[in-house]
Amino acid sequence: MRKVAIVGVGLIKWGELWEKSLRQIAAEAIFECLEDAGTDRIDAMTIGNMSGGLFNGQEHLSSLIPDFMGLKNIPAMRIESACASGGMAVRTAYLEVASGLSDFAVAVGVEKMTDISGQEATYALATAADQDHEAFHGVTFPGLYAMMAKAHMDRYGTTREDLSSVVIKNHKNGSLNPNAQFPFEITGDQVLRSPMVADPLRLLDCSPISDGAAAVMLTTLEEAEKLKKQPVLISGIGHATDSLALSSRNDILKMEAVEQSASKALEMAGKSIEDIDFAEVHDCFSIAEIMILEALGVVPPGEGGKASSEGLTALNGKFPVNPSGGLKSKGHPVGATGVAQICEAVAQLKGEAGKRQLKNVKAGLTQNMGGSAGSSVVHILEVI
Amino acid sequence: MVGIVGYGTKIPRYRIKVEEIAKVWGTDAPSYKRGLNLNEKSVPAPDEDCATLSVNAALNALKRAEIDPAEIGAVYVGSESHPYAVKPTGTIVSEAIGACPYVHTADLEFACKAGTEGMFIALNLVKSGAVPYALAIGADTSQGAPGDALEYSAAAGAAAFIMGNKNLIAELKDTHCFMTDTPDFWRREYKHYPEHGGRFTGAPAYFKHVSGAVDAILGKTNLSPKDFDYVIFHQPNGKFPVQAAKKFGFKEPQYLPGLLSPTLGNTYSGSSPMGFAATLDIAKPGELILLISYGSGAGSDAFVFETTNRIDEVRNRAPKLKKQLDEHKFYIEYGTYAKFRKKILVPN
Numbered sequence: 001m002r003k004v005a006i007v008g009v010g011l012i013k014w015g016e017l018w019e020k021s022l023r024q025i026a027a028e029a030i031f032e033c034l035e036d037a038g039t040d041r042i043d044a045m046t047i048g049n050m051s052g053g054l055f056n057g058q059e060h061l062s063s064l065i066p067d068f069m070g071l072k073n074i075p076a077m078r079i080e081s082a083c084a085s086g087g088m089a090v091r092t093a094y095l096e097v098a099s100g101l102s103d104f105a106v107a108v109g110v111e112k113m114t115d116i117s118g119q120e121a122t123y124a125l126a127t128a129a130d131q132d133h134e135a136f137h138g139v140t141f142p143g144l145y146a147m148m149a150k151a152h153m154d155r156y157g158t159t160r161e162d163l164s165s166v167v168i169k170n171h172k173n174g175s176l177n178p179n180a181q182f183p184f185e186i187t188g189d190q191v192l193r194s195p196m197v198a199d200p201l202r203l204l205d206c207s208p209i210s211d212g213a214a215a216v217m218l219t220t221l222e223e224a225e226k227l228k229k230q231p232v233l234i235s236g237i238g239h240a241t242d243s244l245a246l247s248s249r250n251d252i253l254k255m256e257a258v259e260q261s262a263s264k265a266l267e268m269a270g271k272s273i274e275d276i277d278f279a280e281v282h283d284c285f286s287i288a289e290i291m292i293l294e295a296l297g298v299v300p301p302g303e304g305g306k307a308s309s310e311g312l313t314a315l316n317g318k319f320p321v322n323p324s325g326g327l328k329s330k331g332h333p334v335g336a337t338g339v340a341q342i343c344e345a346v347a348q349l350k351g352e353a354g355k356r357q358l359k360n361v362k363a364g365l366t367q368n369m370g371g372s373a374g375s376s377v378v379h380i381l382e383v384i
Numbered sequence: 385m386v387g388i389v390g391y392g393t394k395i396p397r398y399r400i401k402v403e404e405i406a407k408v409w410g411t412d413a414p415s416y417k418r419g420l421n422l423n424e425k426s427v428p429a430p431d432e433d434c435a436t437l438s439v440n441a442a443l444n445a446l447k448r449a450e451i452d453p454a455e456i457g458a459v460y461v462g463s464e465s466h467p468y469a470v471k472p473t474g475t476i477v478s479e480a481i482g483a484c485p486y487v488h489t490a491d492l493e494f495a496c497k498a499g500t501e502g503m504f505i506a507l508n509l510v511k512s513g514a515v516p517y518a519l520a521i522g523a524d525t526s527q528g529a530p531g532d533a534l535e536y537s538a539a540a541g542a543a544a545f546i547m548g549n550k551n552l553i554a555e556l557k558d559t560h561c562f563m564t565d566t567p568d569f570w571r572r573e574y575k576h577y578p579e580h581g582g583r584f585t586g587a588p589a590y591f592k593h594v595s596g597a598v599d600a601i602l603g604k605t606n607l608s609p610k611d612f613d614y615v616i617f618h619q620p621n622g623k624f625p626v627q628a629a630k631k632f633g634f635k636e637p638q639y640l641p642g643l644l645s646p647t648l649g650n651t652y653s654g655s656s657p658m659g660f661a662a663t664l665d666i667a668k669p670g671e672l673i674l675l676i677s678y679g680s681g682a683g684s685d686a687f688v689f690e691t692t693n694r695i696d697e698v699r700n701r702a703p704k705l706k707k708q709l710d711e712h713k714f715y716i717e718y719g720t721y722a723k724f725r726k727k728i729l730v731p732n
Contacts, residue, residue: 016583016584018584018588114583114584193414194415195411196412
């Protein structure tokens with residue numbers, strides 16, 4: 001397998017993009033990515049998108065997006081793994097280049113979620129849960145993550161303040177990110193005063209519904225050199241799945257897909273978690289970031305909440321997490337999230353992250369997951 | 385010179401509090417109260433509808449206008465809750481107030497802007513010389529589906545304005561309209577409750593159009609916000625009109641007198657006209673008032689009026705709006721509300 005590097009990233013500002021269509025925002029991110037990469041050569045395109053069908057009544061994005069961009073005839077495919085679709089699109093593009101099938105592969109993640117009502121969007125998202133055993137009975141993702149949060153609080157003594165510390169930190173980081181959907185700080189008081197969604201999760205514990213797109217250009221190290229661009233190496237990739245329904249798991253507080261995807265990626269990169277300088281993780285709910293910290297091995301099981309409260313994951317902490325603002329502040333257009341995490345990691349590693357730039361970072365990790373961690377994909381990125 | 389010769393309002397006496405609705409649906413009352421600045425709303429009695437509210441408001445307007453109703457040459461009723469799909473509300477109103485038979489009448493619909501549509505047509509009809517007086521009414525018993533966010537605001541009320549060219553209480557200085565095709569809120573035929581685009585009703589709908597209307601009228605009249613004594617914006621809740629006012633630098637003394645939605649709710653076609661009526665209740669002669677309506681679909685009408693000396697003579701001839709809003713109100717629980725609003729399905 002050939003070594004694969006990222007030579008370009010493209011990210012548009014996320015939010016309620018009512019003036020633009022699904023294909024437009026995907027194209028904007030790709031054009032920005034091509035500009036950044038300094039080439040318009042695309043041998044293959046992978047498209048991370050969870051549910052164009054339910055959100056936009058549009059499937060067959062593999063034809064839609066290249067056609068709109070004037071790239072007729074290129075091989076393109078849409079990848080779906082719920083909220084991990086973006087990360088999986090990057091992984092698939094990686095395989096295109098690593099295998100020698102393509103020299104230049106673009107991975108784009110796109111989701112347009114705000115053109116339908118909140119109720120319809122909640123239904124669309126809930127299709128990432130187990131229809132027979134969960135969604136049919138009325139539970140949606142806030143409910144599933146609330147169960148995990150309750151269990152975490154009960155078993156480990158995680159507090160309301162611990163949950164809030166994740167939210168406060170991610171909004172603080174997001175306030176420094178001009179592309180964030182909600183680029184402002186919030187206080188613990190605001191979290192506590194926000195409406196209850198599913199006890200103990202309040203509105204401000206939950207990531208938003210967003211429109212957005214992100215793209216990355218992957219190529220070989222040789223081609224990267226020809227482009228005279230500073231490449232960022234994808235040194236490790238890990239992908240794992242777990243039972244779809246929470247009820248099928250031996251332990252509701254163990255995210256096995258996250259654990260295994262992380263350990264595989266680290267093993268491939270020849271690294272341990274101690275060698276990683278920062279991470280972009282899938283904080284779809286405040287409790288998710290706490291549990292991911294534990295699953296990645298950053299802290300022992302049960303200590304994620306305390307570690308967050310104590311500032312371990314802050315921009316100036318020992319292990320910064322979600323410098324971009326995370327899903328919480330940056331937004332969560334589900335199919336785009338995994339690709340945008342890579343964009344942030346690349347920006348941090350190249351020293352191009354502006355006011356939220358971390359100091360002396362050489363290796364970063366991105367973790368993107370679907371549903372209640374029924375699938376997870378981890379990338380290790382390094383400057384070379 | 386054209387303008388208003390008489391105005392009147394009508395508010396039902398029943399009220400329901402936001403807490404009572406939130407209790408039934410298990411939602412967070414403080415977030416509606418704080419987030420949308422809504423506390424309670426008016427509820428029409430079972431024997432009140434758009435036609436009865438219109439008649440009552442029109443009779444109050446006649447008390448202030450002191451004219452023979454037979455002289456009214458046109459009656460326009462703007463509403464999205466006309467009692468009949470086919471058969472005008474305007475004929476009922478015209479007959480009840482004694483304007484028939486030599487009268488032109490029409491029912492208007494443009495979501496929450498239908499009231500000011502009538503005002504626009506009435507003013508221009510008088511201006512043209514076609515009729516000596518024209519009556520424009522904005523009235524609604526607005527609908528909000530059970531459990532929908534609209535249920536916390538959809539209220540009932542009416543405001544009526546008799547336009548003429550002599551004995552004015554407020555002279556029309558100018559008007560301007562701002563309209564695009566923006567589907568933020570709608571009700572399909574045969575459907576009982578409207579649907580809406582959630583947050584889409586904000587920035588690209590309400591704020592874009594009210595801002596467009598304000599910019600246009602200020603540009604046309606060469607006036608600035610500080611030149612006005614009062615401003616009234618359409619009030620879908622208590623938050624949007626304040627946000628819109630602040631955006632243009634209007635201060636509380638300018639917008640508070642016409643801000644009714646926190647305790648009245650959104651009376652749809654009656655909303656900004658009722659805010660305007662509440663402002664006329666307190667305005668002194670020679671004061672400048674800016675009225676900005678909004679109707680989903682979407683558009684805004686802007687009006688600039690200047691009060692005359694006659695305002696002081698007539699305002700006490702009919703009940704003021706604040707009195708109707710604050711006095712003799714009866715609070716009802718959700719069950720009664722559901723019965724009054726026909727939200728309980730009864731076989732045959």
